[in-house]
Amino acid sequence: MKIEGSYTVQAPRDAVWQRLMDPASLARALPGCEKLEPNADGSYTAQLNVGVAAIRGNYTGRIEILDAVRPEQYRLKISGKGTGGFLNGEGLIMLAETGPGTTEVRYSGDAQVGGLIASVGQRLMQAAARQIVGEFFQALGREVQSQGG
Amino acid sequence: MATALLGERIKRKEDPRLIQGRGHYVDDIVLPGLLHLAFARSPHAHARIKSVDVTAAQAAPGVVAVYTGADLQGKVGMVPCAAGIEGLKVPEHPCLAVDEVRYVGEPVAVVVANSAYTARDAVEQVEVEYDPLPVVVDPEKALAPGAPRVHSKLADNVAFVAKLEGGDWKALEAEPGIKVIRQRLINQRLAPVAMETRGVVASYSPGEDLLTVWSSTQIPHILKTQLALMSGVEENHCRVIAPEVGGGFGSKLNVYGEEGVACYVSKALGRPVKWIESRRENLQATIHGRDQINDVEVYVRPDGKVAGLKCWIIADLGAYHQLLTPAIPTLTALMIVGAYHIPCVFVETKGVFTNKMATDAYRGAGRPEATYIIERVMDLVAAELNLDPVDVRMKNFPSPKDFPLALPTGVTYDSANYQRTLKKVLKAAGYTKLRKEQERLRKKGRYLGIGLSTYVEICAMGPSSRMPAGGWEFGSVRIEPTGKVTVLSGTSPHGQGEETTFAQIVASGFGIPYEDVTVLHGDTGVVPMGIGTFGSRTTAVGGTAIYLAVERLKKKMARIAAHKLGVKPGELEFKDGKVQTAGGEKAMRFLEVVAEAIFAKQLPPGVEPGLVEQCVFEPANFTFPFGAHLAVVEVDPDTGEVRLRNYYAVDDCGRVLNPMLVDGQIHGGLVQGIGQALWEEHVYDENGQLLTGTLMDYAVPRAHQFPWFETATTETPTRVNPLGAKGVGEAGTIGSTPAIVNAVVDALRPLGVRHIDMPLKPEKIWRVLRSASAA
Amino acid sequence: MIPQSFEYHVPRTLEEASRLAAQFGADGKFLAGGHSLIPMMKLRLAAPKHLIDLTCLRDLAYIREEGEHVRIGALTTHFRIESSALLKEKCPLLPETAREIGDVQVRNRGTIGGNLAHSDPAADWPAAVLALEAELRAVSPRGERGMAAKDFFVDLMTTALASDEVLVEIKVPQLGHGTGAAYAKLHHPASGYAMVGVAAVIALRDNGAVERAAVGITGVGPKAYRAFAVETALHGKPATQAHLNAAAAHAAEGVDVNADLYASAEYRSHLARVYTRRALEAAVKRARAAATA
Numbered sequence A: 001m002k003i004e005g006s007y008t009v010q011a012p013r014d015a016v017w018q019r020l021m022d023p024a025s026l027a028r029a030l031p032g033c034e035k036l037e038p039n040a041d042g043s044y045t046a047q048l049n050v051g052v053a054a055i056r057g058n059y060t061g062r063i064e065i066l067d068a069v070r071p072e073q074y075r076l077k078i079s080g081k082g083t084g085g086f087l088n089g090e091g092l093i094m095l096a097e098t099g100p101g102t103t104e105v106r107y108s109g110d111a112q113v114g115g116l117i118a119s120v121g122q123r124l125m126q127a128a129a130r131q132i133v134g135e136f137f138q139a140l141g142r143e144v145q146s147q148g149g
Numbered sequence B: 001m002a003t004a005l006l007g008e009r010i011k012r013k014e015d016p017r018l019i020q021g022r023g024h025y026v027d028d029i030v031l032p033g034l035l036h037l038a039f040a041r042s043p044h045a046h047a048r049i050k051s052v053d054v055t056a057a058q059a060a061p062g063v064v065a066v067y068t069g070a071d072l073q074g075k076v077g078m079v080p081c082a083a084g085i086e087g088l089k090v091p092e093h094p095c096l097a098v099d100e101v102r103y104v105g106e107p108v109a110v111v112v113a114n115s116a117y118t119a120r121d122a123v124e125q126v127e128v129e130y131d132p133l134p135v136v137v138d139p140e141k142a143l144a145p146g147a148p149r150v151h152s153k154l155a156d157n158v159a160f161v162a163k164l165e166g167g168d169w170k171a172l173e174a175e176p177g178i179k180v181i182r183q184r185l186i187n188q189r190l191a192p193v194a195m196e197t198r199g200v201v202a203s204y205s206p207g208e209d210l211l212t213v214w215s216s217t218q219i220p221h222i223l224k225t226q227l228a229l230m231s232g233v234e235e236n237h238c239r240v241i242a243p244e245v246g247g248g249f250g251s252k253l254n255v256y257g258e259e260g261v262a263c264y265v266s267k268a269l270g271r272p273v274k275w276i277e278s279r280r281e282n283l284q285a286t287i288h289g290r291d292q293i294n295d296v297e298v299y300v301r302p303d304g305k306v307a308g309l310k311c312w313i314i315a316d317l318g319a320y321h322q323l324l325t326p327a328i329p330t331l332t333a334l335m336i337v338g339a340y341h342i343p344c345v346f347v348e349t350k351g352v353f354t355n356k357m358a359t360d361a362y363r364g365a366g367r368p369e370a371t372y373i374i375e376r377v378m379d380l381v382a383a384e385l386n387l388d389p390v391d392v393r394m395k396n397f398p399s400p401k402d403f404p405l406a407l408p409t410g411v412t413y414d415s416a417n418y419q420r421t422l423k424k425v426l427k428a429a430g431y432t433k434l435r436k437e438q439e440r441l442r443k444k445g446r447y448l449g450i451g452l453s454t455y456v457e458i459c460a461m462g463p464s465s466r467m468p469a470g471g472w473e474f475g476s477v478r479i480e481p482t483g484k485v486t487v488l489s490g491t492s493p494h495g496q497g498e499e500t501t502f503a504q505i506v507a508s509g510f511g512i513p514y515e516d517v518t519v520l521h522g523d524t525g526v527v528p529m530g531i532g533t534f535g536s537r538t539t540a541v542g543g544t545a546i547y548l549a550v551e552r553l554k555k556k557m558a559r560i561a562a563h564k565l566g567v568k569p570g571e572l573e574f575k576d577g578k579v580q581t582a583g584g585e586k587a588m589r590f591l592e593v594v595a596e597a598i599f600a601k602q603l604p605p606g607v608e609p610g611l612v613e614q615c616v617f618e619p620a621n622f623t624f625p626f627g628a629h630l631a632v633v634e635v636d637p638d639t640g641e642v643r644l645r646n647y648y649a650v651d652d653c654g655r656v657l658n659p660m661l662v663d664g665q666i667h668g669g670l671v672q673g674i675g676q677a678l679w680e681e682h683v684y685d686e687n688g689q690l691l692t693g694t695l696m697d698y699a700v701p702r703a704h705q706f707p708w709f710e711t712a713t714t715e716t717p718t719r720v721n722p723l724g725a726k727g728v729g730e731a732g733t734i735g736s737t738p739a740i741v742n743a744v745v746d747a748l749r750p751l752g753v754r755h756i757d758m759p760l761k762p763e764k765i766w767r768v769l770r771s772a773s774a775a
Numbered sequence C: 001m002i003p004q005s006f007e008y009h010v011p012r013t014l015e016e017a018s019r020l021a022a023q024f025g026a027d028g029k030f031l032a033g034g035h036s037l038i039p040m041m042k043l044r045l046a047a048p049k050h051l052i053d054l055t056c057l058r059d060l061a062y063i064r065e066e067g068e069h070v071r072i073g074a075l076t077t078h079f080r081i082e083s084s085a086l087l088k089e090k091c092p093l094l095p096e097t098a099r100e101i102g103d104v105q106v107r108n109r110g111t112i113g114g115n116l117a118h119s120d121p122a123a124d125w126p127a128a129v130l131a132l133e134a135e136l137r138a139v140s141p142r143g144e145r146g147m148a149a150k151d152f153f154v155d156l157m158t159t160a161l162a163s164d165e166v167l168v169e170i171k172v173p174q175l176g177h178g179t180g181a182a183y184a185k186l187h188h189p190a191s192g193y194a195m196v197g198v199a200a201v202i203a204l205r206d207n208g209a210v211e212r213a214a215v216g217i218t219g220v221g222p223k224a225y226r227a228f229a230v231e232t233a234l235h236g237k238p239a240t241q242a243h244l245n246a247a248a249a250h251a252a253e254g255v256d257v258n259a260d261l262y263a264s265a266e267y268r269s270h271l272a273r274v275y276t277r278r279a280l281e282a283a284v285k286r287a288r289a290a291a292t293a
């Protein structure tokens, strides 16, 4: 499944980048994040309760940030499994300052979903992914604002 | 209570209980101390199992035991494959995966609990760690050098290569003026979707060392043998019962790992266990159907005479062999020339492993593929030479006088009159008028299409010499002291209605009401031997065994009555509840003869008391039913939607024993065949994830999507069995798919369309329309 | 059907129902006809810990006329709407839409309220209530409120309802003189839901120009939506075929269009345009008939 899109955050690029790299902010912004712990190798172990409306599942997984070019881009690698099956994804996140104090975050990646969600959620998956990503960026936007940029 | 004659339209004996919900299916079996099973299944298409941790599941309240593949190793036999193909590679197929999983849905562990709910909940607590391995989904990619291997112990993904060749190819290829038409045809993967999913109850009694299994199966006797081998319980200590079975369509002509596991668990725990498949499991882990790629090369003379046919078949077998997996595509090769006299044939069939569920018999089993190929070929020829598809068919039909007809494929067709069925369907549909209407509508920018299919199929399976494990069938008839008749059949009807047909055969033989006849089947403890129900064999082979047993009993009864009446046995007939001389001057009531035979006071010398006869009927050949179907469709030029406007089917299944049952089989068959043409497709993504995992996504056809079917029959009896019946269980499915595709392609012919692969989803057609209008 | 275990509650009153829901928060779910919720529970996509059954609140199942409105209780089944003589006369778009839902069994159990509250991206009712500019009324411990249909559908399966709010009524304004409505749907071959479903309401002026157009579209995006661009394109224009075509071309504008095994986003957008045109054509035809009646 291809996931791509962009989101505009009302904050300078550096501020957005900082939030994206900050575990505490991430934990708050990630939808349904119950735990986010840094590992020794720089990756995170996350525990999430994610979904759309009544469709929810508990997942544990690993989040890795790779090839970071501050404050422009990085690769994000996610792998997790839970009640709804498993998910492996990799994507590129790019930040561009599109105006004074506005940053456009573009993301594009590929996710492989297996198990329950893959076999019964086919028709909803794309829209659900979009919604969850949207929630994340909205929360991230709030994070940046509340931290005063 | 009139005597029912063969050929009468009689309502099904089984319907009152089924319609009122009073039948008993596997899930209705409740035994004291019953435990429930649930399976943990692989979410990966291919992975190494690193570890299976069952501690949490085992500790859950209500869970009695959890077993993994490793626990069962050496204790339960492999899932069996009965197909005998030269050089066939048969990979190990454990009931629960041991160190590798090879398709999504493969069982890896089983939870045993005191309720189905507890078992299902605990499955989620079985922790399996997987190491994903490379996945191969596309069978062509699986054939490429260096492709990931489904079974690392095998050199490649080829399970077998089979060739079939006949005729003088050298001469044909050198023939001047011969034209060669090439086309690739794809026969997509389907799900059988029986209304009742699979289910099994296994109950082992240690005292008697007796294993009783209730299974939703089409083959109780074969299952009994195989479960005995798998479980280690001696076969004469095993009993398999197929209670009411809610459809199978071939998917229950099998032996499944879950059945082996159920037997093992019951034996290990000394308690009865039950497993009922969910619909999701059914779509994932019950065999799939079809899935072939067919590359055809047609050699045709300028006048439309097809002189040769070559076909390369790539059959996607999935990850493992189920009972008949590799045998199915070989049936395609066998029937590839269809109803036509084609002297030269070449077929190469390659069975290929992929990381998907196994394919196996699905209604038609190999023959729908053959029919699709040859019927598309006839239309391709017609289009290429600009001939009417009717003329091309007529030109290539053998004459009715040519039968029995030996073909280059190695089979001998028993009897047919293809011209007659085709003419009858053309008349029913008003073919000439339809073509005129088509022309008129085309001028208005509307796309009406007319599609034909003149199929022949292979039924009444079959002579034992050509079957994997026996093709005979058992029948016995016993007359009780009250005059009621008990029939035992080794077949295992599961919705087809043979309790009615068999009762008709018996009642009309004895001249008694058919209500007096009861047919028992599907219980190896009651019926001594049998093969089962598949390959449209139940009436033609199983019914014949019963018919012959009736004949034997009648002979005996005639002797007894003749002795009493002082006439010759040959002078007596069985009519209206009497055994009588032709005019009825001398007569005994049926019941009187029965009493004579059973009370045995004055039997003629040498006659044994009692009235019970049995017969094991061995057919000398298959039968070859045929028919002509015509579909009328209209394609919406805006959206590509296909509307099926009319459907005409003329089928010849030999002698018709009950027209209502024939109609029923045809209607149901048509729906499944049309479903394949228009909607159905079981889809895996490139990672081997099944995307059509629910009936929200897999498009099973529904009644409201169809027009009324105009059906009719012709009757060309067969000499293969004394009933003259050929079989009709699969005809509708086999005949209809190409009729629909031919109709849609015909509709789009003005746009230069030659072929579109199934299913004919509106988007595909819309794209064709769009690119045509752009051109 | 083996869902995860849950507790089942039967409130006697509406107040009790929403109080229970407030108490359970995200762990609770109302149960109406069960034909959306239970399939999800069966697949274990949803696993609410508490089910609060609304079906005993029988006075939430009604269809009645009140002044300029018809009012439909949230627990009214699709079948009752389909077969209502009152609605066939006063608001035929509703029975016309109901007829297209699922099959007889689904229509006998499923409720309009459950359908709207669930807000499946391919459900039929959302298109109809959008086009009819209905008001959706809900009750919670905080009182009763009404929401315009256009504000009700928030995102994929997400509505403006709070988790303790019971949808109680769909209040539909009756169509005026010279107004016609129609629903055009392409059924998904597997689920029967809408690949695309378009409800259109058109009011014509005496001179044949479009006075008002309201178009609700379902099946196309993550949620049902009002096709404002289509409506604007028609406003004040004569209802000619050319104008209908041109307006329908805006049907999927600005929408994140769904894709599945049966229709890519591109094809689905095309379907949205074709079915919008068809719904508009039918609505105009009926509006003309209504004007001359």
Ligand SMILES: Cc1cc2nc3c(=O)[nH]c(=O)nc-3n(C[C@H](O)[C@H](O)[C@H](O)COP(=O)(O)OP(=O)(O)OC[C@H]3O[C@@H](n4cnc5c(N)ncnc54)[C@H](O)[C@@H]3O)c2cc1C
Residues within 6 Å of the ligand: A054, C029, C030, C031, C032, C033, C034, C035, C036, C037, C038, C039, C054, C074, C075, C100, C101, C102, C103, C106, C109, C110, C111, C112, C113, C114, C115, C116, C117, C118, C120, C122, C123, C124, C125, C161, C165, C166, C167, C168, C191, C192, C193, C194
């Ligand atoms: C085979 C099948 C085919 C179908 N085809 C179609 C179709 O073609 N078109 C279509 O539109 N639908 C279709 N449906 C869905 C059907 O219409 C459902 O009945 C409907 O979507 C939900 O209504 P319900 O009463 O069954 O709600 P439920 O399933 O009981 O509830 C659905 C959701 O709404 C909430 N809810 C229910 N009532 C209220 C209320 N009064 N206030 C607040 N929240 C509430 C529940 O908590 C739950 O989250 C189909 C369903 C099935 C099973």
